[in-house]
Amino acid sequence: MMPLAPDSCLIVSLHQIPVFFIRMVCPSIPFLSTLLSMHCGPFLMGDLLKWILVSIVQFVVGKRFYVAAFRALRHGSTNMDVLVVLGTTASYVYSVCALLYGAFTGYRPPVYFETSAMIITFVLFGKYLEVLAKGKTSDAIKKLVELVPxxxxxxxxxxxxxxxxxxxxxxxxxxxxxxxxxxxxxKVPAxxxxxxxxxxxxxxxxxxxxxxxxxxxxxxxxxxxxxxxxxxxxxxxxVGSGTVLSQIISLVETAQMSKAPIQKFADYVASIFVPIVITLSIVTFSVWFLCGWLGAYPNSWVSENSNCFVFSLMFAISVVVIACPCALGLATPTAVMVATGIGANHGVLVKGGDALERAQNVNYVVFDKTGTLTQGKAVVTTAKVFSGMDLGDFLTLVASAEASSEHPLAKAVLDYAFHFHFFGKLPSSKDGIEQRKDEVLSQWLLEAEDFSAVPGKGVQCSINGKHVLVGNRTLITENGVTIPPEAENFLVDLESNAKTGILVAFDGDFVGLMGVTDPLKREAAVVVEGLKKLGVHPVMLTGDNWRTAQAVAKEVGIEDVRAEVMPAGKADVVRSLQKDGSIVAMVGDGINDSPALAAADVGMAIGGGTDIAIEAADYVLVRNNLEDVITAIDLSRKTFSRIRWNYFFAMAYNVVAIPVAAGALFPFTGLQMPPWLAGACMAFSSVSVVCSSLLLRRYRKPRLTTVLQITVE
Missing domain, CATH: 2.70.150.10 (Calcium-transporting ATPase, cytoplasmic transduction domain A)
Structure with a gap:
């Protein structure tokens, strides 16, 4: 359907009100009744006025229907515009033929110009209400745009x-x-x-x-x-389109314009719906006309100023007009528009209707550990030397090797070494220390040469011509360095307490290690338990060692742990879970998570993560809060529950309304639905579907305190 301007409804009203007035009111006023009964050539004044006014409505205001119907037919498809054109044109052409027949023969059969005009009036009025309702679905974008100073x-x-x-x-x-x-x-301008x-x-x-x-x-x-x-x-x-706010607006707009896969079902139904309706209309006319011609029903059923042909035609027009494929077509997109807007208001950005649909059926949620389940703020808790090296020299050596690394653990090592050496020697103000940190570090760090990062293992370089290794157990043992038993015991103790061990070797000898911890997010354990209540299986995926991974997993309540997985192997883990047809969601924040985010059926990037991870994901959790994983799944389920209800009501409406319009109840109850009333019912059925979708605006995300009470719908 083409866009509808408010002026269209005004134009229709200006022409429809006189038509209604001539038909319903004037016959009760003697002066006006006499005036309209006067002849103007071979025509009655009243019929001529109705013809002129309705022609304007039919071909000027109703032009949009003819244009849209022609385009649809030209592309080999049919839609609601085709039904409107068929119904109104049939009524209009019959009325013109009846008027001309009466002018030339003197016998004046009834005309139904007002039927055509009222159908167009109700359809346009319904579309106008629909536009107003759909406009409310974009409130999220409007609010975001208004934020820009x-x-x-x-x-x-x-x-x-x-x-x-x-x-x-x-x-x-x-x-x-x-x-x-x-x-x-x-407001901050950029x-x-x-x-x-x-x-x-x-x-x-x-x-x-x-x-x-x-x-x-x-x-x-x-x-x-x-x-x-x-x-x-x-x-x-x-600035401009590169800002976070602009990107959020772009994501929401793209998602609202996208189609969910379930929409294909509605498109298929609509494609065969109109031909079926036209066929039913022809059958309706044929049955009523043949029955009347054969005398199968009493003449009293047909009004005195009508005949069998007109009686049958009105049923057929009602069938064409009341059928509403438009309600089916609106069931999904309106709900998706509302849901993506609601998600944006709650800090959950959805990149498309397909992602929104897949999230409702998630079987596994795979969590990256560092920065996702944990706060991503690693802190060194202990450092121990197992050689004759001084602790200060040990920290200087480790910090010098890690200075060129961008890994979060490297930053934790630098902070620990910095404060060990200089805390108390600089001004007591922490801000003063932090502002001079880079300057101070450059004065005491040793020069590292031939630096290289070994993915998933650590770093290596040369300092003073000697080979330095800083990383996990794998990196140390692969380079032929033996870990002393006392260091091994200390390392096992650290890992059993959910701490990561950083081992250091210098010139082929093991010299010491450091214990690093990354605190869990406060909501992690409750979110994991909430997912289990939703029937979703949580999995933890990490490159960390097994002991640390098991300790962290035990703390948050995850039984399925995949540890010591290299970045390239994370996507393989996701694919292994998908082999039995399961829907897998991946939650991550780092560059090394992007392959897994892309491989997952539903990728969820933590908003504080890297741009690459966010680009690869289907959802962006802006608040960096794990609660939003549950919000994303819950919103998807609520949305598609609403879509299924929309489809049910749209289908049920047509199943009930079409037989009524065809006169199935008329022999038993005398109930007949005139075409203008069928037009009103059709228009408001679309509005009702849109209003049903708007009920999603009442959505309230599950709270952390009540998440455990969530049950699968």
Whole structure:
């Protein structure tokens, strides 16, 4: 159906009201009745006026139906427009023929111009209500667009970099690298990094997290969020379509326009629905007409000013008009539009209707460990030397080797070594220490040569001409280094307590190890238990050693553990779970998770993860909260439960309405559905499906405290 403007309904009303007035009111007013009974040539004044007014409705306002029906037929398909054109044209052509017949013969059979006009009126009015209702499904996008500020305060600097003033500019003119001033209560105009000031920022409109987030120098800020207290100077890093907010809007728009696979069923039904309806209409006319011609029903059934042909034709037109493939076509897209908008409001971004559909049938949820089940903030808890090397020299050696690595464990090692050497020797302010950290590290780190990272194992390099290995047990043993028994016992104890051991070898000899822990997310255990209640089997997938993996899995309640898996092997694990036809969801955050995210039926990327992981996933969990895994699955199930109800009501409507329109009840009850009423029923059936989908707007995500009470629907 072509887009409907509000003016169309106004035009129809201006022409339909006089037609209705002439038909229903004027006969009761003697003066007007006499006026309309006057002859204008061979025609009655009333019939001529109706013909003129209805012709405007039929061919000017109703042009959209003819154009859409022609396009559909030209492409070898049929739709609701074809039914509207058939029903209204049949009524209009019959009325014109009856009018001309009466003008030339003197016998004036009844005309049904108002039937054609009222069908178009009700269909357009229903479509107008449908447009209004569907407009509510895009509220999420509207709210997101409204978050974008219109202006920004640009900080002006001289050639020496000194602050010399400020200028208000259009937010669209902000360029990467510009320094912007954000006042308390105003919106952050672009994604960036704080370069001066401290404050708290409300990020709930992006992440769904209600608690204000503290911001200080080097903190990342998101465009569209609200600065609550202090003044901030931020350096823009992403502007325009590259901002987080723009990407979220793009994702939501794409998802709302996409088709879920279940929509193919509706498309197939609609493709055969219209031919079936036309056939039923012809059969209806033929049966009633033949029965009347053969005298199978009494003449009293036909009104005095009608005949058997008209009596049968009205039933046939009602069948064509009341049939509603449009309701079937709206059942899925409207629900998907609402669900993706609701998901965005709750920090769950869905990339398409197909992903939304697959999530309802998830059998396995595979969790990456580091940064997904855990906080991703590794902390060194202990360091022990098993040679004659001084602990300080040991930490310097390890930090020098790890300085070129981007792994989270490397950062933890550097932080530990830094604070061991310098905490207390610099100003007591932690901020002061952190701001000078890079400067201090460069002064005492040793130069590492021939550095290389060994995926899933660790790093190796040369320091002072001697080979250094820093990594897991596999890296050490593969290079022929023997681990002393006392170190092995210490390592086993660490791993049994959910800590990862970092082993260090220098010049072919084992020198020591460090224990690293990554605290679990507070909600991890409850989310795992909630998934089990949903009938979903949780799996933990990690490159860490078996003992540490088993300890972490036991703490969160996961029985199925896959440990010591290399990055390339994670996708193979996912495929192995899919072999029996199971639907697998993968939750991850890192670059090494992207192959598994892409291989999974449903990939869920933690919002705080890498861009590559987010690109490979079907869902983006913006808040970096595992609760949203349950929200994603629960929202999918609620959405497709609503879609199935939509299909049921649309099918049931047609199954009941078509026989009634065909006159199946007329012999027993005298109930007859005139074509104009059939048009009203057809129009409002589409509106009812849209309103059914809008009930999803009442969706409330499962709370952490009640997630264990979720049952499978």
């Amino acid at each position: 219109s202006t920004a305060l640009l900080v002006l600097k001289d050639k020496e970099g000194k602050h010399v003033g400020e200028r208000e500019i259009d937010a669209l003119l902000v360029q990467p690298g510009d320094v912007l001033k954000v006042l308390p209560g105003s 994604d960036g990094v704080v370069v001066w000031g401290t404050s708290h920022v409300n990020e709930s409109m992006i992440t769904g997290e209600s608690a204000p987030v503290p911001k200080e120098v080097s903190s990342v800020v998101i465009g569209g969020t609200i600065n609550l207290h202090g003044i901030l100077h931020i350096q823009a890093t992403k």
